[in-house]
Amino acid sequence: xxxxxxxxxxxxxxxxxxxxxxxxxxxxxxxxxxxxxxxxxxxxxxxxxxxxxxxxxxxxxxxxxxxxxxxxxxxxxxxxxxxxxxxxxxxxxxxxxxxxxxxxxxxxxxxxxx
Amino acid sequence: xxxxxxxxxxxxxxxxxxxxxxxxxxxxxxxxxxxxxxxxxxxxxxxxxxxxxxxxxxxxxxxxxxxxxxxxxxxxxxxxxxxxxxxxxxxxxxxxxxxxxxxxxxxxxx
Numbered sequence: 001x002x003x004x005x006x007x008x009x010x011x012x013x014x015x016x017x018x019x020x021x022x023x024x025x026x027x028x029x030x031x032x033x034x035x036x037x038x039x040x041x042x043x044x045x046x047x048x049x050x051x052x053x054x055x056x057x058x059x060x061x062x063x064x065x066x067x068x069x070x071x072x073x074x075x076x077x078x079x080x081x082x083x084x085x086x087x088x089x090x091x092x093x094x095x096x097x098x099x100x101x102x103x104x105x106x107x108x109x110x111x112x113x114x
Numbered sequence: 115x116x117x118x119x120x121x122x123x124x125x126x127x128x129x130x131x132x133x134x135x136x137x138x139x140x141x142x143x144x145x146x147x148x149x150x151x152x153x154x155x156x157x158x159x160x161x162x163x164x165x166x167x168x169x170x171x172x173x174x175x176x177x178x179x180x181x182x183x184x185x186x187x188x189x190x191x192x193x194x195x196x197x198x199x200x201x202x203x204x205x206x207x208x209x210x211x212x213x214x215x216x217x218x219x220x221x222x223x224x
Contacts, residue, residue, distance in 0.1 A: 041216070042214050043158070091157060099210070100203065103212070104159075
């Protein structure tokens with residue numbers, strides 16, 4: 001069975017540009033989470049989808065971040081325009097239940113804004 | 115006070131040693147607890163869930179102390195391959211936002 005996959009694995013962009021990250025969850029997992037780890041800090045929650053609906057987006061830093069999950073399958077996270085402080089590793093996780101039980105992470109996208 | 119707190123370490127132990135980590139949480143209504151392991155530049159991977167009665171998986175034992183609001187992870191007979199960062203995750207308490215601790219770094223040396 002395929003795990004959670006994220007694309008791209010690395011992205012280097014200039015400040016002010018736009019980047020779109022993609023996450024393909026494990027098939028059948030209704031719950032999809034986006035997290036971010038900034039260097040030296042803990043992994044921080046960004047938002048949670050249940051199927052195509054945003055269950056909680058309280059962790060989104062500001063309106064430069066837009067997440068979608070059309071059709072309840074894969075999800076995208078767009079940063080527009082990117083700022084230097086957006087650099088970090090963006091992880092996606094999926095789980096079959098809301099309780100985070102049996103949650104699996106993708107390998108992450110390492111975003112560097114220069 | 116942070117929602118989930120861990121001693122960042124590093125814990126530097128010889129092979130074969132027993133080592134224990136604690137993780138404290140602030141929300142008394144939290145309902146589910148997990149230990150994840152993260153290797154350098156890799157994604158977090160579930161090590162084990164933590165049940166109220168405590169649970170064991172081989173050399174790893176996890177316990178929950180609700181009264182004092184902490185969970186623990188005990189690793190017996192440490193192996194070199196146990197070297198990693200161990201992340202505490204706490205969920206529930208009015209929301210379904212799994213909250214991560216900063217992680218505890220373990221280094222097992224020969």
